[in-house]
Amino acid sequence: NGKESLKYGYKKLEKSHRDDYSKILPIYKGGDLSSSKAHHPYMDKAIKKASIVIQRHSIKVKNKEYCKWIDDSYLLIGKAYFYKGEFLEAKKTFDFIKNNFKKTEIADESKLWLARCYINMKDYSSSENILDELQSKRRFPEKLEKDLHLVFADLYLKQDLYSEAADELKLSTNLIKRKSNRARIYYIIGQIYQDANNFVQSKKYFELALKANPDYEMVFNAKMNLAKSLRSKKDLKTMRENLKK
16 A cells, blocks of 8 residues: 555656756656655655554564565655655665665665665765665666666766766666656657757657657657757758648
8 A cells, every 4th residue: 555655646746747848858757856745645655554564563583674574665665755855864764774684685776766865965976886886786686777777877967967878878778668768768868969969869869769659748849859950951851841740
């Protein structure tokens, strides 16, 4: 029930998000998490449900936890605090997980969330240290690789390091299963190349975004940006007809 409440709250947060297509889009939808309040009750419910599991079912003997749901519950609490924009509380929770459930997949996941907390707190060096540590791990969980690349890209974008962000985003595209999610990443890469006046590459990625079947607003803006990146008379004529249509 706690997980479902978090999912629903996050969907509500995504729906309230409005992209500004005059700027390079953010990796994650959500905007200013602390100013948006409509999803907070769902996050509070997730925290409450997870806290009940910890209070009632924790089996700790000689500093070792024997209930397999406890680490999941702490992670749920950390995520809920993060989406409320309470980054210090989220950071405390993720720190607790990485210190008490060492050498586990969930500890690595909590470190990724910890890096995201630091990014939102504008402590970029601390975030980079965590991400570098995870990247250098011999046995980093395969299912978290996509998230590692996306968090790296978010870190670079926040610092206007566009070339580095594009490299990380490209690595993530092969690992993202949903076409609609890939569309956003392709679009951002296209924007980065357009900003660098590399119109050949920007055209390629805007076209990939269109093939991934995004929502109408992104389709419209991708076609507008494609028109800006075209140079041959033949292409311009075709695009003029498409835009009129």
